[in-house]
Amino acid sequence: MTTADKLAHYVLPTYAQFPVAPVRGEGTLLWDGDGKRYLDFCSGLATCTLGHGENSLSRAIASQAGELIHCCNLYQIDKQADLAKCLVEECLKLPGRVFFSNSGAESNDGLIKLARRFGHARPDTEGRARYEVITFHRSFHGRTLGGIAATGQDKVKEGFDPLLPGFRHLELNDLDSLASSIQPETCAILLEPIQGEGGIHLATGEFLQGIRELCREHDLLLLLDEVQCGLGRTGEMAGWRTIEPGLVPDAVSWAKGLGGGFPIGAFWVSERIVADDKPLFDLMGTGSHGSTFGGNPLACTAGLTVLREVLDQELPQRALEHEKNIRETIADWHHPAITEVRGKGLLLGVGLNPGALPEGDGASIHLSRELATAGLLSPPAGPDTVRLMPPLTVSTAEINEALEIFRQTLTRVCA
Ligand SMILES: Cc1ncc(COP(=O)(O)O)c(C=O)c1O
The missing domain is CATH 3.90.1150.10 (Aspartate Aminotransferase, domain 1)
Incomplete structure (x- = not known):
């Protein structure tokens, strides 16, 4: 055969x-x-x-595999600590905390869960938890139930309804339609600064700035899906900086290039103060999220090796x-x-x-x-x-x- x-x-x-x-x-x-x-x-x-x-990646993976492949997050993983530090201090250069997953879709599910927690922590004026995440046509956010609900393409949703509720898709780069579409239940805006699977379409700098303003005005989270465009491929470690260098998001997801082919994903959450003087990342506290494989020694060794090469070269x-x-x-x-x-x-x-x-x-x-x-x-x-x-x-x-x-x-x- x-x-x-x-x-x-x-x-x-x-x-x-x-x-x-x-x-x-x-x-x-x-x-x-x-x-x-x-x-x-x-x-x-x-x-x-x-x-x-x-290459350096295959050698690092082989060497780490001989030391320790996996041990789970009940114990402290040195390579995970080093990779999170590198992502925060050398890649984003923005304070916050990182969660490790195994793929892009999982990382985006983490962003969606963060948005839901934020909507609970900061409800609407009637005291109802906010939950809606606005995303954009032609976007792609993965194949989990959260990912397909967030994705702005019908073909990934066919036959899988009822979908996870709480998503609406708008036209990329149409700030007026976005401004008029925000509802009391809206709590976040999620976008790829450069859409990949949907055909390589860029958000404009004006649109990104406008989103930031709307997020401030309506108390929304700005979530960036950098699974495809992040970590160097588009000319900056933070991909959105090739379009709008001054933009500061609330959370960012990664996968793909992070492991150089080894499966690893991650998302970063900012330390913006949200409720009772608590930072945003505190909303994802102990017990709120988890992954058996996420951030294991082998995956994080791969991630560290890739980021070191990308930065140093x-x-x-x-x-x-x-x-x-x-x-x-x-x-x-x-x-x-x-x-x-x-x-x-x-x-x-x-x-x-x-x-x-x-x-x-x-x-x-x-x-x-x-x-x-x-x-x-x-x-x-x-x-x-x-x-x-x-x-x-x-x-x-x-x-x-x-x-x-x-x-x-x-x-x-x-x-
Ligand atoms: C922007 C974006 N987000 C999320 C995903 C899903 O990533 P994964 O296939 O690792 O779950 C992809 C995959 O193509 C992607 O391009």
Whole structure:
């Protein structure tokens, strides 16, 4: 039985898979069992921050695995303490506390629970607990029941109702509609500063500032989902700072790039004073939340190793330099099938003109499949966007090679 046969027989078919089966990697490169080479501009969906194969991350994981893999949160975990300190002091540079989870959806569930606690601590004028979280169309916040309720895309919700109540989705960057939609039960606004899965759409600086003002005016929490855009990929450790450097959120979620491929998520809660002189993070006190695996020694070693490399090698800065090269190169093509390049750093979406590509699966899936055949893994995001998101350690030569494959493939597909 081939891998494809076994997957078809034994694994739930929740993913529409490409016919690509990598078994080995080195840096930005992957190889399948037949020795076919791919440039990995998918990075496990913006996750393999330091690339693949033998590197500081694989060595740190192997070494920690030999010391202590897991011990649970009833006991004190030194690597967890170090990782939380690094996130607070070197990545966010904002005081607060961190909770460790295992994925992005779990981290966002934590933000939703925080919002509910906040709504209880600061009820409406009638004394009723507030509970509503406003999110935005095309957002993606994960596949848990909390995550799909928060997500602003119908396709993730189909057949799963009744959904968790207390969410409303509005148009991104429409401040007037947001201002007029806040209700007595609203307690938080949750957004990705740069939407990833929904097709790489950016919140504007004006919108982020406006949200901050509305949060102040209506006593709401500002929650940022930085699962895809945070921790260096978009040019700053705090992704929103590439758009609005002065913005101070109340809580932030992470996952994906934090572990460089090892499963780990986290969320940070600020020390803003909310009730009885207590900081916000106090609302998530003893017994309020938990995770057996969250923050275990192995996962936190992976997180620490990734963040150290990202910070010490100044990879966010390099991501911005690569972005400039990519934008200039693609602009020089003047290709009629490309409408624009959206995003920041190494979270970029190439917008496609659907009319210029063959009909069928949708422009982005069709092109992603052709690119994979040509040796470039570049996944779709939405119906008309293909993403470029290589490891942050990618070289300029690899980017140039990937762009040449992209140009040639696009020209062939459109011919
Ligand atoms: C912005 C954002 N939030 C949350 C998630 C969910 O993360 P996970 O798949 O780790 O649960 C994703 C995954 O794509 C994401 O892009």
